[in-house]
Structures are given as structure tokens and as C-alpha cells.
Amino acid sequence: MRGMALSAFPTPDHDHDRCTADALAHAEALCEARAQRLTPIRRQVLAALLTSHRPLGAYEIIELTGQEGARPAPITIYRALDFLMENGLVHRIESRNAFIACIHNHSTADFVVFLICERCGAVGEVSSGAIGETLSNAARAAGFAPKAPVVEISGICAHCRGA
Amino acid sequence: MRGMALSAFPTPDHDHDRCTADALAHAEALCEARAQRLTPIRRQVLAALLTSHRPLGAYEIIELTGQEGARPAPITIYRALDFLMENGLVHRIESRNAFIACIHNHSTADFVVFLICERCGAVGEVSSGAIGETLSNAARAAGFAPKAPVVEISGICAHCRGA
DNA sequence: AAGTAATTGTTGCAATGCAACAAATCGCCC
């Protein structure tokens, strides 16, 4: 499968409940397998991010998680996000200073392109080993030993363009 | 020349005085040609960014520009940065929330890959139409109408690896 | 000189992000 582009821009009519449930189940299984603790807070933060396919800022997450009275401090959210990112369950969208739940079961090292719709705010992931390799080669050609390329493309998604 | 990778990771031994002078001269000429005003503040901000090839945060720029007594307010810096970015004289490094002067005379629409050295902090630009096209194609394959791709690669530069 | 547009100054604030330390909780071994 390596090198094949795998597109996943969430369509408005997809089964999002299932989408959410799958992602949570995957997180559960992955943490179990790695002997990592998916604590209530971490799960709440992941669940908050899973409510949409838009990247959320720290304060938005605080509002979503702190529904019943006591709202968590920012640092609490950041710590949970750190954990989730280390385990590849959440991505950071650098150009937005925001975070999004990963709904793909790709490895942490996998190269990912984020497609960010300027209209509806939805973010899709396109994973392509070929692009990653091209970028790595370009970096190496400049005498550069690359780590993780960050690729974020702004634009208009198919659904928004159709409407 | 389109499609050919043009590498420009600044080497430690390059003639940086000339590098700076050229960039300022280019900025001058470009603003002249476009009937844009390269005011003292804007020039100071550009000059501050040109003192190194590392991306600088807003506060660092404030410190560098406000040497003689009165230091400009953050908003002043951001406004100057907006102007400089609109004219392609400065780039924003999204993954760092920082800004860097562009030392290439590429067009605003040109696709650019930033190489960010984790050791010395220097940032180089690699411009490649081929990569840009590949990315655009991948985006379009996902039904996405792409605007400006942001590509930032962390790693270790040749000089730091040698040392 | 008057009027308009562009630029800069001033004040204020929301949001990002995390350091440092205290308290609570968990996992494990005896």
C-alpha cells in the first residue's frame, strides 16, 4: 500500500457516530496494547475533538470538556493533548494553533498532508508515501536530515465548492 | 527554470552583510515598483529579521527594533509584519509562531518548503515547482481546491551534522 | 490649504502555552 494516496476528507453525510465510536475504540485498544493509560481526562479531550472534524483551540476544548461545572485548567488540556499526540491519536494543525483527532490508524511516523477547508473549517488527511519521499529527498538534496514534514494546505473542500 | 529545485540553506560562512544589503535593496526596489511605502518601522522590522536566518518572535523583534529607548508596541510589529508578508518580503513559520525575512526574490505565489534546523535554528528555503504541483494534485484528487500549501520540515542542517 | 487616505500610537484584552510546585491517584512489592 505504500505510496498510494489515501484520501479522507470527511463528507457531511458520513456516519459520524460510528466515526467517533471507532476512533475511541481504536484509542482504547492502542493504549491497552502499549500499556498507556487513557484516563478520563484524556478520553474527554479526545471525545471533545471527535465531536467535529474541525480543529479546536485549547479554550474550545475546555468548554466542551468542562460541561458539568468545574472546567479544567488550560495546562490540564495541554497535558492531555501531549499524551494524545505522542500516541498518534491527535494531530496539531500548526497554521491554526489548534488540534484535531486522528480518525486514521496510521503509524506515528507516517507522513500526512492536512487539507483545511477555509469555508467549513473541516480538515481532511491525505497520506501519501510518495509525497513524503519527494519532500525528504528535496530536503536531503539541501544537505538536510529531515524529521517530520508538516504539510498543511488551505483551500475549499468539494462539498463547499458544490454548494 | 520551473520545476528545478533551488536550494538555499544559509551556510555559516556566507557573506551575510551582503546578504542583508541585497535583501534590503530588493525590498526597496520592490516597494518602489509597487508604489508601496517601506516606512522606517517596516524597514526596521525587516532589518531586525535580516540580522539572522533564524525565525524571530514578535517580542524578539520588539527588542531588536526598540534599541534606542522607546520600544514599539506589539501591534506595531504585527502591522509591519503584515505589510512585509503581503509583499513577500517576510515569511511566517507556522510551526514556530515566528517570522523570517525572505532572501529570495521569488514571487508571492511561489511554492516554498522551509527547512528548519533544530540545532542551530537556521531556516532555509527550497523552492520546487515539481513538489508544489505534486501537492496540488494530491489535494485535487481529494476534491480539494488548494490555495497556499505550507510545508515546514524540521531536521538537522548539514553544518550542524558535520560538527 | 483642505480633504482624503494611509500609517502609527495608545489602550486593552482574549487566547496560547507552559513552568513550578502541591496533591491525589495508580501500580507494585512485601
Add this chain to the structure above:
DNA sequence: GGGCGATTTGTTGCATTGCAACAATTACTT
């Protein structure tokens, strides 16, 4: 079960980012 180190969470506080809104100034045009 009780003790203990490791992990996680709570609390406080602050540096930084980023910009809105309005006033004052400067520059360009007629």
C-alpha cells in the same frame, strides 16, 4: 492490606501571541 515510588492531576502564576478599537499623526492629492 500497607508502604512506596511513579504517574497523573490540581493550583497558581506568568510570558508570549495576536489583534480589536479608537485617536493622533503623517503623507498624498487636488
